[in-house]
Amino acid sequence: xxxxxxxxxxxxxxxxxxxxxxxxxxxxxxxxxxxxxxxxxxxxxxxxxxxxxxxxxxxxxxxxxxxxxxxxxxxxxxxxxxxxxxxxxxxxxxxxxxxxxxxxxxxxxxxxxxxxxxxxxxxxxxxxxxxxxxxxxxxxxxxxxxxxxxxxxxxxxxxxxxxxxxxxxxxxxxxxxxxxxxxxxxxxxxxxxxxxxxxxxxxxxxxxxxxxxxxxxxxxxxxxxxxxxxxxxxxxxxxxxxxxxxxxxxxx
Amino acid sequence: xxxxxxxxxxxxxxxxxxxxxxxxxxxxxxxxxxxxxxxxxxxxxxxxxxxxxxxxxxxxxxxxxxxxxxxxxxxxxxxxxxxxxxxxxxxxxxxxxxxxxxxxxxxxxxxxxxxxxxxxxxxxxxxxxxxxxxxxxxxxxxxxxxxxxxxxxxxxxxxxxxxxxxxxxxxxxxxxxxxxxxxxxxxxxxxxxxxxxxxxxxxxxxxxxxxxxxxxxxxxxxxxxxxxx
Numbered sequence: 001x002x003x004x005x006x007x008x009x010x011x012x013x014x015x016x017x018x019x020x021x022x023x024x025x026x027x028x029x030x031x032x033x034x035x036x037x038x039x040x041x042x043x044x045x046x047x048x049x050x051x052x053x054x055x056x057x058x059x060x061x062x063x064x065x066x067x068x069x070x071x072x073x074x075x076x077x078x079x080x081x082x083x084x085x086x087x088x089x090x091x092x093x094x095x096x097x098x099x100x101x102x103x104x105x106x107x108x109x110x111x112x113x114x115x116x117x118x119x120x121x122x123x124x125x126x127x128x129x130x131x132x133x134x135x136x137x138x139x140x141x142x143x144x145x146x147x148x149x150x151x152x153x154x155x156x157x158x159x160x161x162x163x164x165x166x167x168x169x170x171x172x173x174x175x176x177x178x179x180x181x182x183x184x185x186x187x188x189x190x191x192x193x194x195x196x197x198x199x200x201x202x203x204x205x206x207x208x209x210x211x212x213x214x215x216x217x218x219x220x221x222x223x224x225x226x227x228x229x230x231x232x233x234x235x236x237x238x239x240x241x242x243x244x245x246x247x248x249x250x251x252x
Numbered sequence: 253x254x255x256x257x258x259x260x261x262x263x264x265x266x267x268x269x270x271x272x273x274x275x276x277x278x279x280x281x282x283x284x285x286x287x288x289x290x291x292x293x294x295x296x297x298x299x300x301x302x303x304x305x306x307x308x309x310x311x312x313x314x315x316x317x318x319x320x321x322x323x324x325x326x327x328x329x330x331x332x333x334x335x336x337x338x339x340x341x342x343x344x345x346x347x348x349x350x351x352x353x354x355x356x357x358x359x360x361x362x363x364x365x366x367x368x369x370x371x372x373x374x375x376x377x378x379x380x381x382x383x384x385x386x387x388x389x390x391x392x393x394x395x396x397x398x399x400x401x402x403x404x405x406x407x408x409x410x411x412x413x414x415x416x417x418x419x420x421x422x423x424x425x426x427x428x429x430x431x432x433x434x435x436x437x438x439x440x441x442x443x444x445x446x447x448x449x450x451x452x453x454x455x456x457x458x459x460x461x462x463x464x465x466x467x468x469x470x471x472x473x474x475x476x477x478x479x480x481x
Contacts, residue, residue, distance in 0.1 A: 076335040085463035086456050087421040090435060093452045101449055178318075187319035189427060196428075209330055217319055217327070239466055 008208040009035070009215065018189065030200055030214075039219050044197045046184040046223075050177060052120025055187035057127025064128065064133045064159060067143075083125035088186050096190040108231055114188045123144055123180050129174045134165035152195060167238055181223045203205035258387060259450040264441050270427070272437025273458075279433070280420045286359035287419070288412065291366025298371055309367070316364040322428045327359040329429045350431040352421075362419055369415060373408035374400060410474040417466050420460065434458065 009032040019030050063069075064076035083091070095118035100106045106114070138161060146156025166173075167215040189194035199216045203209035297309035316324065329350065337345035337352045345352060377400050385395035407413075422437045432440075435455050442451025 082460070085421075085460045085467065087435070087459055089422040089424045089427055089454065090455050090459055092458055098449050098452055099415065139307060184318035185322040186425070196320070196326075197324075213323075213327060213330055216325055220314075220319045220323060241401065 004211050005208060006211060008211050011206070031206065033214055034202065035195075035198055035212075037221070038193055038195045038216075039223075040218075041112075041192065041194040042184050042223065044110065045112065045192065046191075047122070048116045049123060049184065050180050052117060053123035053127050053145035053176075054062070056120065056124035058131060060124060060128035060132025061135070062162075064132045076132075080125045083159045084129070085123050088119070088122050088183055089189055091122050091164055092186055093095050094118075094188055111190065112192055115190060115192050118185060119187070122183070123176060126176055126179075127173070130176070131165060131171045134169040135161055137168055138164055150151055164178065167240065167243075170231070170235040172237065174228065174235070177231055177243055178224050178227050182220065185220070188252060200239065256447055257451070259442075259445055259447040260371040260454065262276045264445065265278050268441035268444070269434060269454075269458075270436040271334050275351060276420065276423050276434040279351075279358060279423045279426070280416065281422075282355055282421055283358035284366035284412075284416045285424050287362030287366045287371075289369075290359065291384060292370050292401070293344075294363060294367035295326050295370035296412060298367070299374060313364040313367055316361055321361060321422055322425050324361050325354060325357050325425060328360070332356070350426070350429050353429065354431045358419070358423070360416075360439040362426055365415055366412070368410055369411050370404065373404035373411075376407050377403050406477065410470055413470045413473070414467070417470070421463060421465075424459070459471065 007018060010019050010030050011017065012019050013029050013031055013034055018026070018036065022030055022032050024030050024033065044231075060076045064080070066072055085187075086094075089186050090237060092115060095114045100109070113235045135154050140165070142160055143156065146160040151159065165173055184194060185196040187194050188200060191197060195216045199209075203212040206212065294309045294313060297305040297314075300306060332353060334349035334353075335348070337349040339345070341348075341352065381403070382395055383398050387398045390398070405420060423433055425435050430436070438451045438455045438458075439448070442448040
């Protein structure tokens with residue numbers, strides 16, 4: 001294998017000349033700057049998708065555990081089965097090509113937003129499943145205790161069940177947050193300017209596919225590591241003193 | 253909007269999608285078997301207690317799991333030249349380098365996921381089972397093959413099958429290198445007939461029906477084989 005030509009990242013994207021210090025100023029841009037910009041899109045799409053997934057996943061997860069509401073439970077179950085049993089790639093294509101055709105109102109929406117929704121809805125099914133099992137892992141007495149105190153359903157979810165359920169599901173939520181960064185790579189299929197798309201475009205343009213590939217790969221690995229660290233920090237901050245967390249390392 | 257339902261007929265499906273569906277199923281099958289085989293080896297390396305075996309396996313598994321599958325597919329396709337497939341598989345390899353590359357990728361990638369499942373499965377077997385094997389004078393290989401692994405497989409079967417369903421969904425990502433799978437087949441049909449919307453909806457429906465029925469069967473199986481303790 002020929003040796004790798006790393007200075008390719010310091011080239012100007014238009015003139016192709018080496019830029020001293022690797023960062024061009026003004027309107028010029030090096031490939032390194034372009035790659036960091038693509039990383040920005042990966043982070044933007046992933047974090048926005050995660051936000052959508054957390055909100056939707058929480059609502060659906062709660063619906064699936066409600067007592068005496070069989071139709072809401074069925075709706076929640078159907079949601080999870082629908083978004084879990086179709087590959088993400090296919091879902092992204094549906095959001096990008098089919099949804100705007102079905103609802104003309106969606107045609108004016110930014111394509112990146114459609115991909116964020118696709119990623120978010122896909123992940124929401126998985127978070128809903130985790131939250132459901134988190135809530136059901138709590139002793140039934142917790143729910144009854146909330147009821148006995150005269151709390152409404154909303155109140156005992158808000159003050160009794162959810163605070164514990166979210167703590168229980170922090171480990172799977174951590175891997176899901178890392179997954180959404182990895183899954184955001186699927187957005188290349190509809191030409192969102194994120195890291196994988198950067199690899200296709202710039203690998204071709206410069207002819208230095210190996211260097212670009214390893215650069216992009218490193219940024220994905222760094223993202224995964226950062227997300228892991230942040231979620232670990234949140235998990236530690238949320239820990240209830242004296243309580244052993246399910247699956248949490250060193251929770252004693 | 254109006255869907256052109258005439259797109260949904262057997263001629264279109266058999267001409268374009270069937271070959272892709274066969275490939276998707278074949279890829280799932282080979283990657284599952286290969287993944288379980290190499291995944292078990294990785295799990296045994298990690299549980300061996302020798303750092304020289306444990307560390308390389310741990311680095312490989314963690315590395316693979318921290319990058320997107322799409323990038324792994326692209327990487328294998330980039331780093332193994334297509335001339336390799338032409339040399340090994342002759343004319344067939346020259347024509348199908350994308351498909352063959354995806355098969356190698358999926359075995360190598362899924363082995364890391366299966367190894368974590370197997371590791372949990374092996375650890376779920378109590379130490380007493382190993383000690384019993386030792387007391388009977390069995391070698392390490394015999395204990396693993398005759399005592400621990402059969403029980404671990406049984407415990408892990410539902411999880412292994414669920415992973416296979418996820419794997420089947422993941423095979424759609426070979427789109428990244430343009431290998432001809434179910435999704436690619438339907439998309440090609442959609443392009444040729446000018447019916448992309450119908451094609452994408454068909455892809456979603458087919459994947460959903462297959463994956464939903466399979467996960468239903470896994471749920472049934474899970475209830476059936478659960479060991480009452």
